[in-house]
Amino acid sequence: MAEVLVIDQERVFFDSLQQLAVVDGINMNRAGSIRDGIDQCLSRAIDVILLKNKLADGKASDAIPLFFEGKYSPELIVYAEEGDPDEAEQVLTKGAWDYIIYPYTPKSMMELLARAIRYREEKQGKPQAKQSAVFAELQGEGIVGSSTLLQSCLNIVAKAAQSDANILITGESGTGKELFAAAIHKISPRANKRFVIVDCAALPSELVESILFGHEKGAFTGAARNKSGLVEQAHNGTLFLDEVGELPLEIQKKFLRVLQERVFLPVGGTEPVRSNFRLIAATNKDLDQLQKIGAFREDLLYRLKTFHLELPPLRLRVGDITELAYYFRSIYSQRTKEEEKSFSPDFLMVLKQYSWPGNVRELFQALERSITAAGDYDTLYPMHLPTNIRVAVTRQVLDARQGRADERAEVMAAPRYEVAVEDIFCGDNPPTLQDVRQKAIEAEEKRYLKGLMEFTRGDIKKSCQISELSRSRLYDLLKKYQLTSKNG
Numbered sequence: 001m002a003e004v005l006v007i008d009q010e011r012v013f014f015d016s017l018q019q020l021a022v023v024d025g026i027n028m029n030r031a032g033s034i035r036d037g038i039d040q041c042l043s044r045a046i047d048v049i050l051l052k053n054k055l056a057d058g059k060a061s062d063a064i065p066l067f068f069e070g071k072y073s074p075e076l077i078v079y080a081e082e083g084d085p086d087e088a089e090q091v092l093t094k095g096a097w098d099y100i101i102y103p104y105t106p107k108s109m110m111e112l113l114a115r116a117i118r119y120r121e122e123k124q125g126k127p128q129a130k131q132s133a134v135f136a137e138l139q140g141e142g143i144v145g146s147s148t149l150l151q152s153c154l155n156i157v158a159k160a161a162q163s164d165a166n167i168l169i170t171g172e173s174g175t176g177k178e179l180f181a182a183a184i185h186k187i188s189p190r191a192n193k194r195f196v197i198v199d200c201a202a203l204p205s206e207l208v209e210s211i212l213f214g215h216e217k218g219a220f221t222g223a224a225r226n227k228s229g230l231v232e233q234a235h236n237g238t239l240f241l242d243e244v245g246e247l248p249l250e251i252q253k254k255f256l257r258v259l260q261e262r263v264f265l266p267v268g269g270t271e272p273v274r275s276n277f278r279l280i281a282a283t284n285k286d287l288d289q290l291q292k293i294g295a296f297r298e299d300l301l302y303r304l305k306t307f308h309l310e311l312p313p314l315r316l317r318v319g320d321i322t323e324l325a326y327y328f329r330s331i332y333s334q335r336t337k338e339e340e341k342s343f344s345p346d347f348l349m350v351l352k353q354y355s356w357p358g359n360v361r362e363l364f365q366a367l368e369r370s371i372t373a374a375g376d377y378d379t380l381y382p383m384h385l386p387t388n389i390r391v392a393v394t395r396q397v398l399d400a401r402q403g404r405a406d407e408r409a410e411v412m413a414a415p416r417y418e419v420a421v422e423d424i425f426c427g428d429n430p431p432t433l434q435d436v437r438q439k440a441i442e443a444e445e446k447r448y449l450k451g452l453m454e455f456t457r458g459d460i461k462k463s464c465q466i467s468e469l470s471r472s473r474l475y476d477l478l479k480k481y482q483l484t485s486k487n488g
């Protein structure tokens with residue numbers, strides 16, 4: 001019998017569903033708050049959760065990751081009386097199975113539940129051993145880290161690699177887009193075929209069509225012989241379009257047809273050529289924004305992102321920096337045949353304090369330079385790091401101290417007062433007790449988190465240990481109070 005949990009402070013909708021659930025063979029339970037729902041979800045096996053978008057103790061969009069932290073990881077459906085596009089995006093991005101907007105009826109909701117239950121049964125019925133093996137192989141390809149953000153990426157990769165669906169990889173420069181693309185190819189059924197890389201930013205405008213699709217002898221001046229293009233060379237393998245946002249619009253139009261039909265004409269050719277390639281594209285640009293200004297075709301964008309993998313910047317993966325440092329040290333030692341150097345604690349501390357605008361690429365470059373600068377020293381100290389990194393970290397520490405001093409001075413100088421009760425009820429629409437309580441809680445949460453991140457210097461692992469929050473919950477709160485970008 002399927003287990004369903006409805007989380008709603010009102011009983012009316014739950015009671016209507018429960019009458020139908022008995023007929024459909026579903027065991028229906030209810031929680032009146034998010035906290036109660038999380039407790040039930042983590043303590044027993046639940047197949048599907050129906051979660052009201054707003055409850056007295058919080059919003060569904062903030063709490064979703066907490067329902068997935070246990071070993072059961074149920075399917076989760078959020079329902080709302082009034083839909084909100086931003087809320088829908090957050091809910092679906094965080095892994096919800098669906099986002100439902102009124103009007104809905106108990107009958108239509110039971111039909112949706114039935115589909116979610118069937119999906120879950122099919123998912124659980126398939127062997128997980130293969131995906132676990134894929135996961136382990138991915139980590140062996142140099143994708144290092146145990147942070148929640150990286151593990152989420154690996155889960156997407158493990159699923160996408162076993163299909164032929166197009167994949168779009170986005171992320172800042174240096175986050176490892178080509179590394180992920182190559183890893184996907186290596187664990188895919190096409191692994192024994194070619195992995196063809198196209199650097200779209202380096203394609204000469206006058207030769208781009210010839211480079212991609214090839215040309216026939218005599219097609220243009222200098223075409224002394226037939227030549228196959230990169231698309232044809234990727235036949236039965238993987239075609240990787242790096243910096244796909246740089247493709248000229250005219251080529252985007254032609255490539256869309258190739259992507260749809262896997263057939264193209266070489267420059268000057270009359271006979272179509274077929275290429276059964278799998279496409280992976282990558283960019284550090286916002287393709288949605290390019291599409292809005294007419295610089296990227298909307299229909300091509302939809303084709304590219306059957307799977308969308310967004311790689312997190314290193315500043316949001318502080319807990320992975322030490323792992324990455326040890327990994328690079330090992331690789332460097334194997335390559336140079338030199339003894340591995342030790343890391344002093346303060347060296348690792350500086351690595352975790354720096355914001356790494358160049359991401360993993362910059363980290364590896366800094367480590368290589370530090371090892372070289374250390375020469376015969378057996379241990380790396382902060383003095384071995386590039387000067388610009390040491391200066392940036394020192395400035396960051398001093399700015400934080402000055403900021404705290406300014407804040408304390410401001411607090412001391414501010415007049416001390418409390419909001420009078422008559423001021424709360426002076427308008428035509430006085431707030432509810434819950435509204436007042438919620439504002440007070442949010443103010444204290446923000447103050448606490450700001451102090452926490454300053455105390456731990458942005459160390460997420462240490463912050464989680466002190467606050468007793470999960471990583472996903474901490475990230476959500478930092479984002480909610482706009483503290484993430486400042487403290488990394």
